[in-house]
Structures are given as structure tokens and as C-alpha cells.
Amino acid sequence: MTAPVLLDVRDLVVTYVSDAGAVRAVDGVSFAVHAGETVALVGESGCGKTSVAFALMRVMAPGARIGAGSRITFDGADLLALDERAMCDLRGRKISMIFQEPASALNPVMKVGAQVAEVALLHGERSKRAAWDRAVAMLDRTGIADAARRAHQYPHELSGGMRQRVLIAMALMMRPALVIADEPTSALDVTVQAQILDLLRDLQRETGMAVLFITHDFGVVAELCSRAMVMRAGRIVEDAPVDRIFHAPADPYTAELLRAVPRLTADR
Amino acid sequence: MRRFLLARGAQALAVIALVATLAFTLVHLAPGDPFAASLDDPTNTAALHAQQMHRWGYDQPLPVQYLKWLGNLARGEFGWSHSRNRRVADVLLETVPRTFLLMGAALVAGVLAGLALGTWQAARRGTPAERASGTLATAVLSVPEFLVALAALALPAARWHLFPVSGIADPAMHDSMSAIGRAWDVTRHLVLPAGTLALLTAAGVSRYHRSAMLAMLPEEFVRTARAKGAGEYTAVVRHALRNALGPLITIVGLLLPTLFGGAVFVETIFSWPGVGRMMVEAVGGNDYPLVLAGVLVGSVLVVLGSALADVLSALADPRLRIEA
């Protein structure tokens, strides 16, 4: 890869502390993401991949702790050393996130246009009018028909696919360098899934952003990603270009996961 | 929406009708009658007593009295107050606005204060300051209203003479003041009684609101806001608060009966001439029509208030607006 390293993660440890004891959801994970790359973080539910995502953005649940030896470097800066204000500046502008459940990730009592516009307003846009216009343009870019009218609607008035497009619009408003997509299609119908994936591919080509795809679906990996990291029980067991993973998986767990994908053809 | 309003309105009317009937029955089942007290008066003979009973229709059978009363109510005729020697309707016209003023002021101040406190507590959860304020709120709620009123009476007023402690206006000067002067006079008199009620309302509202806010904070959309780069303040106030306002309106509706109960004590202690104080005096004077009117006013207030709260709550939540 000739592109520069954008995100560098070393020995990331995330522990959840509760009354029942401490659980290491992420147990020493290291990887790098280069500028413009589309990388997948694959694994079964509960393997810790979402915890990695939240740790990167530092939006973890109250009981979560990042281990002392962990290092996260983004665009040259030590992410874990930043204070909250600096972090808020980064979030939404340089690194953003697309969430899994569009129904609950959107504020039910706020118009969708306002929610998208808020990103601009949080990052320097002074005029509410201008922020709104930019939001409508973004909604249009993510494929929402009649965006100007839709922007005045509330989340419950939109379909699942449209809500996901709203989330994508929010994430891409400020043209971030890195987008973390947390299972963006899991909550959607199959046909809508395909549309969303196409959209993401187009946007990625257009903006040149790096995408970290969190998923359990190998179909998504095959469609969009150039590289895949397989995660199991808090650790990365394999990290290789997608071609190699599919044809010659090095780790037995990866092979098992691949075997578990239902196939239309009868072989194997 | 219209169907919802109609249904709610009909329900409110039914409840008021039921309350009216219950109240009427209770009052008239009482032993004795409105004129029993005056029997001690040596000039009051049995004949005179019978005459008075007849004049006011108290010697009629109960169902007849009930129907007559209902008919009168429909015409806006509430009867005659024996203890004050005036039409009940006139007494109500005087006292009800004053109680409205008192409760209104207390409600506005109390809800705003409680809202601010509850939001602050949610944003600063876990800190010693927040915990202390929570304990303080619970402590305030454990003090009966009349004690808070007495304390307000004793301390700032009597010792420090900051605000007037009784009545609604300065008896000597009020009439000679300008319009602004009179408004200011009433306001000065309003401070202590309304302040007492507002304090209790704020404590109650802050407790509910804090819980509502804390329930909102783990919600996913708050996380989304943070992922967009919103700071703690924006995430809490802009996002969580908006969602917690709906339940708040409902809570305020539920607090109305308690507020009115508190008003009864506060009005008595501060001699604020509203419906509450009128009720207490009417009970003491066996003035049935006045007592009945007071109960009706109280429950109409509460029923209308909670119906209003329901409607506002539906308006506030866009999810309900479409369906209704």
C-alpha cells in the first residue's frame, strides 16, 4: 500500500466494569487503516468489534475503560491523549460513524434536516440557513428523493432505508477522512441493503475517504472491501487482503466462518 | 386529533358530573343543616328556623334539591352563601381568579426551577453537588406545606420584614395607588405564598425530571449526537431534554391536585383570599352552597388542567401528532 497510514491502533484493550466483575471485550487488538482504504472488521456477535469502534470514537458506555497500554494514533495525533474538546472537534469532522439501528440512532422529536444540519453547526457553520441548505444537499446526495420536503419530516415518517441514508448523510457532511460504519445494513431488507452498499461504494470513490466496515456479513466484505480483519473473542486472528481471505484463509476460525455462509451452489 | 380532543373533553365532563353528584350527596347527608349554628341564638325560634329552611329549599326531598341545584348550575346560579350573605357566584368570581394567580405563579416558577434543577442534576450526575441537591429536594418534599408556609412566615417576613405576610393588597394604601402601583402591591404580596408553593413544586418536578433525563441519556440518539461532535452540554440539553419534556407535561398535570391542596394551606396561613381559604371558612361556618361550589371549582380546575396537559403532551410529541 502506498497510501499513508491514517489510523494506527496498537494493543487496544477495552474492559467493561460492572457489579458482576470485569470483562475484557477487546483483548490487545492492533491494526492500521490507510487513507482511502476500505477495511472490514469481521466477526460474530459479541466478538468485540463494536467495542473497538466505540473506543476509536471514544463514545463508550459509562462502564467501559480503555487499557493503559493502548495506543491509537489518528492522522499523526495521539487520540487517547486528546482532551474532550479536541475530541469533540474531531468527531463528525475528521472521524465519523454510521450506526446500526437507524430507528433508535435518530432523535425522535427532531426533524431529520435539523439533525443533519447540526453536524455543520457543530463544526463552524454560523448560519442556520446555510447549514440547512447543506443538509438538504447532502440528503439529496445520499439518494433521498424530494430531499427538501423530506428534511422537514421526523424519523418515524421515513422508511428504514431512508433513515439509514439520513445517518449516512450525517456521517459524511464534513467529508471526514475516516468513516466507521457499524453494521450499516443489518437492520435493513435485502433489496435496500444492496442500494445502501452501492451508495456507500459511490460515496467512497467520490470522496476518497477511508472506511472501516464493521460487519458479520461476508457478502458485504466481498462487495466493498479491499482488506479484511477477522476478529474472535476480542482478538484479531487474521488480517489480509480480501482475495486471500476468501480463497486461502490462514486461520482455521476464518475458514469456519466462511463455511458458515449459506451458498446457493451445492458444492462443499 | 379532533377525535382525541372530543373524547378527552367528554371524559372530563363525565368526571366533573360524577364529582358534583358525589359532593352534593355527601354534603346533604350531613346531620344538621346550614342554620343549625344559629339555633343557639335566643332570637331564633323554631318557626323562624323552619321559615329559613323553606325559603332556601332545604326542606324539599333530596332528589328535588339535587335537580334544582343542577338546573341552577346550568344557569350559572350557584346559590346563596349564608355565612357571607352574598351570592355564591359573586364569591367565586372574587376568589377564583386569586387562586388562579397564586397557583399559576407557583406553577410557572416551580416548573421552571424544577426543570433547570433536574437537567443540571442529570448533566452532573454522580458528583457530590448533585447528590447533595437530591437529598435536599427529598428533604424539602418531606416537610408538609403548612410548615413550609409557617417557616416562610416566621423567618423572612417577621424577622426581616422583606415581604408582606398577609392578604393580597395593602389594606390602607391599595386603592389610592396607580394601576402599576396596585399591580406591584399585589405582586409583593404574592411572593411569599407563591414562593412557598413554588419551592415544593420545584422539588417534586426536579425529582421526576431528573429520572426522566437519566432515562434518556443512555438512549442511542444521544450517542449519535456525541459522535457528531456534540459536547456534553449540547447532547444533554438539546437532545435528551427535548425528549424528556413530554413526560414532564404529564407530570405537571398529575401534580395539580397536590398543588391545589397545598394552596388551601398556604392561602389560610398567608390570608390570601382565594378559593382554598374560602373553603376552610365555609366548612367552619356550615355554609353548604359555598362548600359545594368550592369542591366543584377545585375539581374542574384539576380535570381541565390534566386534560390540557394530555393535549399539550400529544402536541409535543410528533410521533403522536400524526396518529391522532
Next chain:
Amino acid sequence: MKFAAAVLVLFVVVAVAAPAIAPHDPRATPQSETQKNLPPSGAHPFGTDQYSRDVLSRVIYGARVSLGVAVVAVMLALTLGAAIGAVAGYAGGWTDIICMRVVDAMLSVPRVLLLLVLVASTGPLTVGGIIVLLGCTGWPGTSRLVRGEVRLLKERDYVLASRATGTPEWRVFVLHVLPGLVPQLLVTGTLALATVIPLEAGLSFLGLGVQPPTASWGNIISDAAGRPGDTWWVVLFPGLAIVCTVLAVNTIGERLRERIDPRGRSRT
């Protein structure tokens, strides 16, 4: 919690042991003028009131009245509420509708007003009369609760099984439904105490509750209502007693509610 319970127990003990520990007869009014309105001193730790009565003794005996009235009234209200709620829940149909409308009506009237109307009907009351009054105005809340539970539990398997064996309805209720309600009723009852104690005090304060010379915390205070600043001890000590008991009861009630709620709410 422990502290609150201890405080409550202390008050109960004081109430029960009143004749033994009160230094003076609470009704004694020595004719001497010099005994009136004395501030706290060695002879009268809580001072005397305007009738030369020892306030400490009155507060101690007042504990009997105020606590006794509250406890019995709450028990009455719980019983009435449970009975009516059960009948409404089981019978359904018109009985249910009528009962619940009455409940709605009673809950729409501020309780103080309701009490005032009743007192207007009956005239000055004995302590027993006040208990009945408070109990008869406090049942609506409980009845709603019980009705809701009964309607839920009515269709549960173990209830149906019991009925199938020919057990009469009331036995089914007492043996199967009621035990499930007990924790909830306990919490409701405790929190109701926190409402009734100030209510009785308030009524007595207005002269419409417990009549002097019988001491209740409320009517002790009313003696000094005219000039609370001058004879502050007549207001402060009974007032403190009320606040302490209410605070203690509230704390216990809240803790109880926390304990039973997470467990009890696990229904489909």
C-alpha cells in the same frame, strides 16, 4: 435505610411508651400565668404553649395520635382499595367501568378538598372518625393498582388451574393472586404513610382534624400559628417530628420499591 428504620422505630417506641416517658400530663393546664409560653428550659425541654402545657409531653403523646391515625388509616385504605380493585378486576363489565369512573372522580378532586367536604358533612370528629375519613379517601390509588394486577393475573395458568379444580373465586384470589400483590402493597402503603401523616397534621392544624385537648402534632402547631416567630418552639419541635418521620418513611418506601421493582416487573 438502616438509619431511617431506626428513626422510625424510635418514634414508634416513644409513641407506645408515652405514658411512661412523658414528664408531664399533656393536658395539664396549671393555672399559673407564669407558665405560659416559656421557651425551652431544663424543666420544659420543649417549652410550654399558650395554655401552659408542656410541649415535650404533648409531642410524645402526639406521636401516639399522629402515627396511630396514619397507620390505621393507611391499612384501612389498602384493604378497601384491594377489595374494590379485586372486585372490579374480577367482575369486569359494568361493575368495572363504574368502579373505575368513581376512582377517576375521586382522584380528580384534590384530597384536601374531599376531606374538607366530608368534615363539613360530619362536623368535628373523634380520632376514630378521622381514621375512617382518611382511610375512605385514600383507597382509589390502591384499587387501580390492584385492579390492574388482577386483570393481568386472572388469565395466568396457575389461576386457571385453580379455578378448574372448582375452587371458589375468592379463595383463588386470596391464595394465588393476593400473595403476588403483597410486595407492591407494602410499598404503596409505606409511601402512603408519608402522605397521610402530613395530611392529618394539616387537617388538625386547620382545626378540622384531631380536636384539642387531645394532642396531635398538627394541632400543637396551630396554637402558635398566629406568631410563629415568637413562640417558635411550639412550631419547631412537632414540626421536626413530622419531618423526621416522613423522611424516614419515604426513605424506607423508596428502598423497598427499588428492591421489589426490578424483580417484580419481569412479566411478558
